[in-house]
Amino acid sequence: MMRTSRLIAAAGAAVLSAALSTAALADITILAWPGGPAEAALRKVVDKYNETSDSKAELLYFSRDNFFDKMLADAAAGSKEFDVMLTATYNVGKYAPFMVPINDLITDDVMKVFPQSAIDSQAYEGKVYGIPTDLSLHFLYYRTDLIDELLSNDDWKAKYGEISEKYMGTKMEPKKPDDWTWDDFMASALFFTQSINPDSPVRYGTVLQMKNLLFNIMIWQGSAASYGGNWMDADGNITVDSDAYRKALDIFKKITEWEATPGDSNSYEYAEANGAFGTGQVAFFIQWSAAYAEFVNADDYPAIAGKFDITHEPAGSEGPKTHFHALGLGINKASDKQDEAKAFLAFLASQDAMSLYAKEGGQPPVVEDIIKAVAGDRPDMLKMGEHTGKYGIVMNGSTAAPALGVYSNMAENFTAYWNGALDQDTAIANVVAYMKEAYGK
Amino acid sequence: MAHREAGVRETERANARVFLIGLCVFLALMLGFPTLANLWYSFSNVSIYDLAGTAFVGFANYVQAVGNPNMWAALGFSLKFAVICTVLEVGLGLAMVFILHPILTKRPWLTGILMLPMMVSPALMGVMYRLILNEFTGIVPAYLSMMGLPINLLGRNWIYETVIAIEVLQWTPFAFLIMLTARQSVAGELEEAAAVDGATGAKFGRLIALPVILPSIIIVAFIRFIDSFRVFDHIFVLTGGGPGNETTSISIYIYKLFFTQSKIGEAVAVSVMLLIASLALLYAALRLAVRRAPA
Numbered sequence: 001m002m003r004t005s006r007l008i009a010a011a012g013a014a015v016l017s018a019a020l021s022t023a024a025l026a027d028i029t030i031l032a033w034p035g036g037p038a039e040a041a042l043r044k045v046v047d048k049y050n051e052t053s054d055s056k057a058e059l060l061y062f063s064r065d066n067f068f069d070k071m072l073a074d075a076a077a078g079s080k081e082f083d084v085m086l087t088a089t090y091n092v093g094k095y096a097p098f099m100v101p102i103n104d105l106i107t108d109d110v111m112k113v114f115p116q117s118a119i120d121s122q123a124y125e126g127k128v129y130g131i132p133t134d135l136s137l138h139f140l141y142y143r144t145d146l147i148d149e150l151l152s153n154d155d156w157k158a159k160y161g162e163i164s165e166k167y168m169g170t171k172m173e174p175k176k177p178d179d180w181t182w183d184d185f186m187a188s189a190l191f192f193t194q195s196i197n198p199d200s201p202v203r204y205g206t207v208l209q210m211k212n213l214l215f216n217i218m219i220w221q222g223s224a225a226s227y228g229g230n231w232m233d234a235d236g237n238i239t240v241d242s243d244a245y246r247k248a249l250d251i252f253k254k255i256t257e258w259e260a261t262p263g264d265s266n267s268y269e270y271a272e273a274n275g276a277f278g279t280g281q282v283a284f285f286i287q288w289s290a291a292y293a294e295f296v297n298a299d300d301y302p303a304i305a306g307k308f309d310i311t312h313e314p315a316g317s318e319g320p321k322t323h324f325h326a327l328g329l330g331i332n333k334a335s336d337k338q339d340e341a342k343a344f345l346a347f348l349a350s351q352d353a354m355s356l357y358a359k360e361g362g363q364p365p366v367v368e369d370i371i372k373a374v375a376g377d378r379p380d381m382l383k384m385g386e387h388t389g390k391y392g393i394v395m396n397g398s399t400a401a402p403a404l405g406v407y408s409n410m411a412e413n414f415t416a417y418w419n420g421a422l423d424q425d426t427a428i429a430n431v432v433a434y435m436k437e438a439y440g441k
Numbered sequence: 442m443a444h445r446e447a448g449v450r451e452t453e454r455a456n457a458r459v460f461l462i463g464l465c466v467f468l469a470l471m472l473g474f475p476t477l478a479n480l481w482y483s484f485s486n487v488s489i490y491d492l493a494g495t496a497f498v499g500f501a502n503y504v505q506a507v508g509n510p511n512m513w514a515a516l517g518f519s520l521k522f523a524v525i526c527t528v529l530e531v532g533l534g535l536a537m538v539f540i541l542h543p544i545l546t547k548r549p550w551l552t553g554i555l556m557l558p559m560m561v562s563p564a565l566m567g568v569m570y571r572l573i574l575n576e577f578t579g580i581v582p583a584y585l586s587m588m589g590l591p592i593n594l595l596g597r598n599w600i601y602e603t604v605i606a607i608e609v610l611q612w613t614p615f616a617f618l619i620m621l622t623a624r625q626s627v628a629g630e631l632e633e634a635a636a637v638d639g640a641t642g643a644k645f646g647r648l649i650a651l652p653v654i655l656p657s658i659i660i661v662a663f664i665r666f667i668d669s670f671r672v673f674d675h676i677f678v679l680t681g682g683g684p685g686n687e688t689t690s691i692s693i694y695i696y697k698l699f700f701t702q703s704k705i706g707e708a709v710a711v712s713v714m715l716l717i718a719s720l721a722l723l724y725a726a727l728r729l730a731v732r733r734a735p736a
Contacts, residue, residue, distance in 0.1 A: 065677075065678065066700070069700040069701070072489060072700065073700075076489045076490070076492060097490045210683075210684065211680065211681050211683060212680065212681035212682050212683025212684060212685065212686075213681045214701070262576045262577075262593070263576065263593035263596040264574070264575070264576055264593045264594070264595035264596045266595070266596065266597050266600070266680070266683060266684040267571070267595040267600070267679055267680050267683075271571075272571070272575060275575060275577050275578050276576075276577050279577045279578065281577055402703075404701060405701050405702045405703060408697065408701035408702070409701075409702075411681075411683075412682075412683070412685060412686060412697075413685065415683045415684045415685055416683070416684055416685020416686065416687070417685075418684070419597045419683070419684035419685065419687075420597065421597075421684055421685035421686075421687050422685055438702075
């Protein structure tokens with residue numbers, strides 16, 4: 001009897017001990033940005049974490065379509081299905097009420113991994129909500145074989161001048177993409193469009209992404225910024241109704257009217273634009289930095305293998321500019337596993353984890369030393385760091401809670417203008433009215 | 442004897458009530474609670490950050506919703522879209538019933554193949570057509586181009602027709618299936634008797650088959666109208682409601698109001714108005730179907 005009791009007690013203790021140890025080392029779920037190099041790289045980092053940690057991390061992915069809306073619904077419902085969640089520069093203010101500040105994680109060691117600007121990209125009202133994982137900005141992707149030919153072939157040069165004079169009223173000469181203004185961008189788009197220049201080896205000069213989608217406005221707004229455009233001035237006045245915005249809007253409008261972009265560009269986003277350039281039928285385009293890691297894969301894109309390069313966006317009167325933001329990972333306020341989530345974020349913010357993440361195709365906004373260390377595998381990372389510093393812009397007011405709504409409203413009205421459904425004055429007036437209401441002006 | 446029958450009926454009624462409790466509780470939870478919550482939200486100033494902490498604002502959300510021209514544009518798009526799709530789906534489905542009924546009687550397994558389009562989720566349908574209709578990777582533009590018709594079916598000039606065509610291609614099989622079932626309910630003896638009396642071919646279809654199918658036509662038209670009216674998935678995936686708002690249905694409009702503009706009260710107010718309109722339409726369609734049903 002005594003022996004049986006002891007056995008039961010021992011078994012009970014073992015079960016209790018196992019249960020306690022499980023509770024102490026609970027597994028966590030990470031809701032992260034799906035698809036592309038970011039997902040592939042994070043999977044490697046999580047594998048590494050799981051090798052070394054007693055608490056295991058599992059990745060959860062929604063589809064990319066309206067990712068943030070789905071996450072918002074879950075967060076507002078107090079979901080505990082994920083412990084670590086996504087943050088982004090342009091909506092950190094919107095999600096901050098559903099997240100836990102992690103200022104205590106930003107130690108001196110972490111500051112040796114990330115520059116201050118990267119940490120700031122995850123902050124709202126003085127509190128840090130995420131560890132930055134992916135820097136996103138825009139490059140001009142161009143076909144080196146076509147541009148080299150344009151710069152060296154006299155017949156092509158003459159035709160270029162002829163076409164630019166006919167459509168733009170000025171006889172222009174071709175330039176290297178590094179020196180392009182938006183006029184050069186437009187003239188080159190005309191030249192490489194077969195319906196305008198039947199001798200062009202590609203079907204279209206460029207491909208614009210004009211689906212009614214907020215991310216497409218981020219791609220376009222570098223042009224507005226290059227002419228000095230901003231959402232607001234220093235006093236908080238809405239400044240969208242400006243020459244800068246009108247000029248930038250007209251760049252897309254004219255290219256659309258000239259049919260120098262595919263006729264169904266009004267339904268294009270990231271994937272379609274990549275498809276157009278990747279099939280070798282477009283000479284150049286503005287695209288997210290993430291596309292570089294995809295295009296270098298010759299198996300996926302044989303038509304452009306070894307035949308493309310990247311540079312900064314064309315210049316306006318204020319020089320070249322690019323929108324940039326950072327995605328990151330932070331802690332779900334509703335999670336019961338705050339300590340485990342913090343442990344994972346601390347690992348993620350380490351130099352080893354970020355080096356691995358960069359090497360596997362991620363685009364972490366890390367310090368120059370780390371970038372140089374992985375530059376052999378990731379030459380685009382050098383340009384990302386350089387471009388962010390030199391040309392990066394964050395529109396005033398674009399990290400506040402209403403920012404996503406503003407981007408969506410711009411997408412609605414500006415795509416309508418580009419496609420002839422609204423005139424420019426009405427499109428701008430609609431955006432200004434929305435912004436005044438959203439920001440309480 | 443009569444006593445015994447009455448007792449049995451009473452027991453059956455009591456059992457029925459017991460069995461209904463589960464369904465009633467389920468409906469109260471799944472439909473009743475959200476409906477009441479939505480009604481409350483539609484009269485409230487509500488924020489995504491505090492769904493429980495609402496303030497009563499009377500009809501302000503309804504006034505704002507009705508005064509927004511974008512709502513009327515979205516409503517107009519949905520109405521037009523629903524009417525065109527319903528007419529096409531019911532018309533094509535009916536034609537298919539009369540053409541294919543003799544074949545399907547001998548080879549019923551063919552019906553399964555015809556049903557395939559509606560087994561694909563509408564969102565996936567949108568993704569599929571993003572690929573199929575893409576100028577660079579799509580098979581349809583490639584064939585159109587080979588035929589000397591370089592039409593951009595996703596371009597602004599054709600996008601309206603394209604989203605209608607996708608809806609019709611996906612849901613005509615549904616209309617066909619319902620009406621085919623009704624057509625198959627016409628007994629073989631009746632067909633033989635009608636043939637003896639000289640009613641064959643079109644005359645049989647017009648005088649015998651069509652009156653039998655008519656209630657099903659009304660019901661299927663109603664279902665397809667409601668379904669097309671609330672269209673969301675494939676349009677959202679294909680166009681995002683654009684260019685501008687040109688393909689924004691009322692469902693996409695509500696979604697954007699709620700999620701991207703955070704105007705929750707107004708979004709719910711629009712959906713409540715739509716619910717009331719749908720219930721009125723349902724009542725009218727049921728009345729019509731009952732009146733047209735053969736005695």
